Amino acid sequence: DGGITQSPKYLFRKEGQNVTLSCEQNLNHDAMYWYRQDPGQGLRLIYYSQIVNDFQKGDIAEGYSVSREKKESFPLTVTSAQKNPTAFYLCASSRAGSRNSPLHFGNGTRLTVT
Amino acid sequence: RKEVEQDPGPFNVPEGATVAFNCTYSNSASQSFFWYRQDCRKEPKLLMSVYSSGNEDGRFTAQLNRASQYISLLIRDSKLSDSATYLCVVNRGADGLTFGKGTHLIIQP
Numbered sequence: 001d002g003g004i005t006q007s008p009k010y011l012f013r014k015e016g017q018n019v020t021l022s023c024e025q026n027l028n029h030d031a032m033y034w035y036r037q038d039p040g041q042g043l044r045l046i047y048y049s050q051i052v053n054d055f056q057k058g059d060i061a062e063g064y065s066v067s068r069e070k071k072e073s074f075p076l077t078v079t080s081a082q083k084n085p086t087a088f089y090l091c092a093s094s095r096a097g098s099r100n101s102p103l104h105f106g107n108g109t110r111l112t113v114t
Numbered sequence: 115r116k117e118v119e120q121d122p123g124p125f126n127v128p129e130g131a132t133v134a135f136n137c138t139y140s141n142s143a144s145q146s147f148f149w150y151r152q153d154c155r156k157e158p159k160l161l162m163s164v165y166s167s168g169n170e171d172g173r174f175t176a177q178l179n180r181a182s183q184y185i186s187l188l189i190r191d192s193k194l195s196d197s198a199t200y201l202c203v204v205n206r207g208a209d210g211l212t213f214g215k216g217t218h219l220i221i222q223p
Contacts, residue, residue, distance in 0.1 A: 035213075042118070042201070042215040043158070090157055102148050103203075103211060105157040 002027045006091050006106035013085075013113050021076045021109045023091035030096035032074035033103065036060065037088045049074055050096050078111065085113045117141060120202050120214040127192055128222050134188040135217045137202030146205035147185050149176055151198045152216065158201055161187075189219075197221045 004025040013019045025032065031050050035043040045058030049068040063082025068074055074093075078085045088110050092103040120137045127133045139147075147164040162169065164176040164185050175188040189196055202214035 040122075040215070043213040088155075102160045102163065103158075105159070108157050110155075 004091060004093050004104055004106040006089075006109050008109060009107065011109055011111045013111070015113055016080045017113075018077055018079050019085075019111065019113075021078070021089055021091075021111070023074045023076065023106055024072055025074075025093045025104075025106075026072060027093055027104060028071075029093035029104070030071065031094045031101075032068070033092045033094075034058075034064070034066065034074070034076045035090045035092065037090060043090065046076065078113075085111060087111060117206070117212045118202055118204050118214040120200075120217045122215060122218060124218040124220050126220050126222055129192060129194055131192055132188065132190050133192055133219065134186055135200065135219075136184050136186045137214055137217075138182075138184045139202075139204045139212075140183070141204070141206060142180075142183060144204045144206065147176075147178055148203040148205075148211070149174075149185075149187050150201040150203055150213075152201055153198050158213075161200070192221045194221050194223060 007022045033048040034046040037043050044060050046064050047066040049055035052071050055066050055068050065077045090108045091106045094103050095101040118139050149161040150158040151161045152158040162171050162176050164178050168177045173190045177186045197220050199216040199218050201216045203211045206212050
């Protein structure tokens with residue numbers, strides 16, 4: 001079955017360490033996205049990519065970095081520069097070029113930084 | 115005005131009742147709209163797209179009012195399993211979708 005996989009499900013890190021969250025999809029989707037969700041908040045866009053080797057900043061990109069070397073993969077690095085990294089991180093994908101294309105989400109990574 | 119606004123609730127509704135909630139959006143150029151459902155500590159899942167003429171999927175009906183810039187979701191004959199947070203989502207173009215903060219629905223036995 002096609003889908004989008006995030007790993008790990010839970011991640012714990014010490015403050016000051018960089019950490020990379022994995023996102024892989026086999027839906028053959030061109031577009032991929034990273035969102036962050038905090039308690040009681042809506043999803044906020046961190047980065048997105050419409051095609052391989054290209055990506056754009058979303059609304060809250062500071063302290064994060066991404067790469068898109070393969071169509072299937074869009075890893076997110078949370079750097080030590082991110083002031084409040086503890087959150088629920090959601091990766092999503094969609095068919096690019098279609099304004100009516102909904103997002104398909106992975107099951108998320110819950111990051112805790114202490 | 116926020117891009118997408120929803121009443122956070124919670125809406126406490128008895129099982130079997132009909133419940134409806136709205137969502138307003140600020141960008142009049144928005145072209146596509148969706149309702150997602152999110153269970154506690156889980157990822158959002160697409161419930162239904164919202165079409166200009168309105169659309170129905172079983173017990174769920176979605177409506178779009180472009181003139182007043184709102185979309186609505188109506189749930190008939192509510193079930194305990196309908197308890198969740200319902201996210202209003204608006205397409206803002208190439209950089210993806212804008213999500214509302216969600217409306218929390220609790221169906222009571």
